[in-house]
Amino acid sequence: MEIKSKRxxxxxxxxxxxxxxxxxxxxxxxxxxxxxxxxxxxxxKLEGQKIDLVITDWNMxxxxxxxxxxxxxxxxxxxxxxxxxxxTRGMKDDVMTAMKLGxxxxxxxPFTPDVLKSKLELVMK
Amino acid sequence: xxxxxGAVLQSLRDIESLFEFGGEITPFLEELFNFLNxxxxxxxxxxxxxxSTTSAMPGASENIASAEQMAESAAHTIMDTADQIYTGxxxxxxxxxEGETKETLxxxxxxxxxxxxxxxxxxxxxxxLKQAGQIVEAIQTRMVKLFNALQxxxxxxxxxxSLVEKYAEEDGEDDAIDTADTIRKDDSITQADxxxxxxx
Numbered sequence: 001m002e003i004k005s006k007r008x009x010x011x012x013x014x015x016x017x018x019x020x021x022x023x024x025x026x027x028x029x030x031x032x033x034x035x036x037x038x039x040x041x042x043x044x045k046l047e048g049q050k051i052d053l054v055i056t057d058w059n060m061x062x063x064x065x066x067x068x069x070x071x072x073x074x075x076x077x078x079x080x081x082x083x084x085x086x087x088t089r090g091m092k093d094d095v096m097t098a099m100k101l102g103x104x105x106x107x108x109x110p111f112t113p114d115v116l117k118s119k120l121e122l123v124m125k
Numbered sequence: 126x127x128x129x130x131g132a133v134l135q136s137l138r139d140i141e142s143l144f145e146f147g148g149e150i151t152p153f154l155e156e157l158f159n160f161l162n163x164x165x166x167x168x169x170x171x172x173x174x175x176x177s178t179t180s181a182m183p184g185a186s187e188n189i190a191s192a193e194q195m196a197e198s199a200a201h202t203i204m205d206t207a208d209q210i211y212t213g214x215x216x217x218x219x220x221x222x223e224g225e226t227k228e229t230l231x232x233x234x235x236x237x238x239x240x241x242x243x244x245x246x247x248x249x250x251x252x253x254l255k256q257a258g259q260i261v262e263a264i265q266t267r268m269v270k271l272f273n274a275l276q277x278x279x280x281x282x283x284x285x286x287s288l289v290e291k292y293a294e295e296d297g298e299d300d301a302i303d304t305a306d307t308i309r310k311d312d313s314i315t316q317a318d319x320x321x322x323x324x325x
Contacts, residue, residue: 014197014247014248014251015197015201016197016200016201016204016244016245016247016248017245017248019201019204020204020241020242020244020245023204023208023238023241024242027238059252088248088249088252088253109245109248109249110242110243110245110246110249111242111245112242113238113242
């Protein structure tokens with residue numbers, strides 16, 4: 001399956017960042033994109049959908065990215081789904097926590113389209 | 126008789142050791158007293174400042190939220206324009222034959238994309254401001270608790286109470302940190318209101 005035909009769900013509470021990520025994904029050639037505002041919204045949008053990759057922010061209201069990852073990893077259908085975290089949290093402890101939770105790629109904001117592209121290619125190999 | 130003599134000697138030794146201990150501890154107590162004496166006016170001033178900043182906190186939070194909204198709105202305006210230019214340039218690239226102009230247009234497209242990406246600063250600064258606000262509020266809460274605890278000690282101790290009251294009266298009023306200029310009250314005015322004031 002062509003990497004650019006994969007369906008991506010990205011979770012981000014900031015409208016500005018949602019737009020930047022959506023633009024970046026589209027310019028990288030991804031067209032099948034679903035947006036969610038937080039973890040709860042993401043879980044609702046996942047229902048009945050076949051998703052190939054999740055991109056999530058960490059700091060979000062209602063359900064943050066770490067809790068979303070934990071929840072997804074506990075669900076049989078999403079236990080192995082590639083997850084990339086895009087966040088301002090740049091401390092080593094944060095990255096270690098994300099890794100332990102089962103995140104496959106970690107991008108610190110601000111990011112460039114090239115960095116995003118390389119992470120997506122890496123986790124979707 | 127011998128036992129009694131031994132007991133007396135022991136008591137004398139105890140007293141002697143107490144004096145030795147007293148000799149060691151007296152400078153420490155003096156230092157401690159001097160430290161507390163220096164600390165009391167600072168605490169009294171801090172208490173006054175704390176009271177004024179606590180009342181200003183909701184206004185400061187509103188100002189931050191307002192600044193975030195303005196920055197977000199500006200970011201979207203820039204992005205709208207950048208997207209239009211990006212689309213326009215791509216249309217031109219599609220029509221343009223291979224050559225220098227096409228390459229220049231492609232470079233410009235990348236530059237426009239860079240402008241959009243740079244707008245990530247809006248979300249990043251917004252998150253940092255929120256975190257800083259949360260830290261300030263947490264410190265504020267703990268300081269209030271500390272002063273309340275000090276006050277409750279004062280209620281049971283005449284000396285502490287009189288010291289706190291003395292310093293609060295003497296120094297607190299003049300030296301409390303004035304936040305009036307740094308934390309602006311909600312007295313904003315619209316351009317329409319200004320125009321109306323100027324009669325234009």
